[in-house]
Amino acid sequence: MRNFFYSFILLFVLNMNAQSSTIRVLDSLSSSPVSFATVYFSNNKGIITDRDGRFELINEQYDNNDSLFISSMGYKKTSLKISSFKDSIVYMIPEMITLENVVVTNRNLSSNEIIEKVKAGIEQNYQKEISEKKIFYRYESNSKIDKIELNRFKSSIDQVNSSILDSLLIRVPKENKGATETLCYYYGNLEEEKQKINLIKSRVTYKKDDDILNSINSRLKEALQENLKSNSYFKIKSGLLSFKLDLSINGLWEIDSTNQEALKQAEDLELKRKQNFASYQKSRITNIYSNLFYNEETKLDFILKSNRYRFGDPELTYLGNQLVYVISCFPKGSKDYKGVLYVNSDDFAVVRIDFENVKSLFKFKLLGVSTNVYLEEGRMVFSKLNNKKYSLSYFQVSNGRKSSIDRPIKVIEKNKYVKGRRKQNQISFKLDLILNSLNKQELQIFQSKTMDIKDFENIKENNKVLPEYLDKFTTKFWEEF
Incomplete structure (x- = not known):
């Protein structure tokens, strides 16, 4: 009967615990979250960031000598050693480059x-x-x-x-x-x-x-x-x-x-x-x-x-x-x-x-x-x-x-x-x-x-x-x- 008058399911919040750390992936220019970026380790095991650019780094998934790789369409691939990683934020550099007057064929296409x-x-x-x-x-x-x-x-x-x-x-x-x-x-x-x-x-x-x-x-x-x-x-x-x-x-x-x-x-x-x-x-x-x-x-x-x-x-x-x-x-x-x-x-x-x-x-x-x-x-x-x-x-x-x-x-x-x-x-x-x-x-x-x-x-x-x-x-x- 908790839904007698109101049936919408409700608010999610981020879970924190002592066995893991939460990392957020952001755009280096706008500081906006990079949603659904691919995150994977040297052993090719991987996860994705959520809508707010967050993912959970779980201790059992890696060792300190492992490397972490992050990729997303429109950004340069990011890699770092977990042993040297101290921050809770990773910035990705946008890779979109505007070119002027590029001709692909022998004439410009409309x-x-x-x-x-x-x-x-x-x-x-x-x-x-x-x-x-x-x-x-x-x-x-x-x-x-x-x-x-x-x-x-x-x-x-x-x-x-x-x-x-x-x-x-x-x-x-x-x-x-x-x-x-x-x-x-x-x-x-x-x-x-x-x-x-x-x-x-x-x-x-x-x-x-x-x-x-x-x-x-x-x-x-x-x-x-x-x-x-x-x-x-x-x-x-x-x-x-x-x-x-x-x-x-x-x-x-x-x-x-x-x-x-x-x-x-x-x-x-x-x-x-x-x-x-x-x-x-x-x-x-x-x-x-x-x-x-x-x-x-x-x-x-x-x-x-x-x-x-x-x-x-x-x-x-x-x-x-x-x-x-x-x-x-x-x-x-x-x-x-x-x-x-x-x-x-x-x-x-x-x-x-x-x-x-x-x-x-x-x-x-x-x-x-x-x-x-x-x-x-x-x-x-x-x-x-x-x-x-x-x-x-x-x-x-x-x-x-x-x-x-x-x-x-x-x-x-x-x-x-x-x-x-x-x-x-x-x-x-x-x-x-x-x-x-x-x-x-x-x-x-x-x-x-x-x-x-x-x-x-x-x-x-x-x-x-x-x-x-x-x-x-x-x-x-x-x-x-």
Whole structure:
């Protein structure tokens, strides 16, 4: 019942302990964190930095004579002896160099000519076949309550009254952060129906409720245990609108170990939770792949529908050790996004795309309910993971949404297994809520290899993994990988 009124999972913090030290990798010019840099030792064992550029140096992983190497796209490779390393910060030197008047062919290419060469090379440059990928996926949520009020509260359950609800609203944090991280094998191509997933490990980080909030939740739980029936269903009404809510409340009661039917139901529910979690992770990852710029269904169609965009003059620069054209693109008409393309000057493959919306992506306002998707910005990076063709190696996107509701609400408990009328209890109130949410997704692909259709068909999705719930963030969680 800790999530009775608020279900977002919460704030991660960095874990410190005596057996390890935390190192932060920063840009030497801007002092900004170098996210997801590769960190490895002389024995080729390695880890990656987190979003804030941090990693944990664990004593058991190295000896003092070992060397540490750090690399990241756009930076010079850094190496140092651990025995001489005393600081908790490592600075990396940017390697991006702007060149003036560089001529690659016997004439300067225009942006449109470069884009046409990108189109012509898509089939030979990008991996579209079925493949097996080892993926690290992270979903971070940050939700802020700008306003929440409950008025005209009525309840048929005496213990669930306006006083306890007011106490709950006062203690509920106005800002909640949480993150879900998943390591998995992901199989498929660009067709949405040809996707499979097998989870390896997952975790959710959140902040524990304080003691007062836990006490309020306990009182609510006791009140519901005494008054609700485990086989009830619920109906939500708001004015003339109503719908049935399939809400399981069996978790309010302890299961009798001698009740075989109840135990079987609990086992089935646990299996369903695992299947649903895996399906949800697969759906999110599939959505990312469906928006690769060379997918026919993509909304980032800077290349496939280039006639709907205006392109700036190309500039030549180094991205890591690649000489690339940098081309800005802007929508001509009703398109939603602008972007910056980084095109390899040798094979004319797009190796990076930065994108950002230029207008609200979705607006809705009706009968006291409104939502506005006001932000979507991110980056895609493509690399030759199998040394043959380019495929997605890194993806990041941030989404911002503001929602509000100012409506009367009724929650009605009904039960069809009792004699007499089905209606058992009712809680009603007027809700005035304004919620601002910013969600971030990050995907990193460590391995990618093609596979034939028979091997793909033989893959069984045997997902028995649920995330481990932790109230502290630590890189040691992924130590074995």
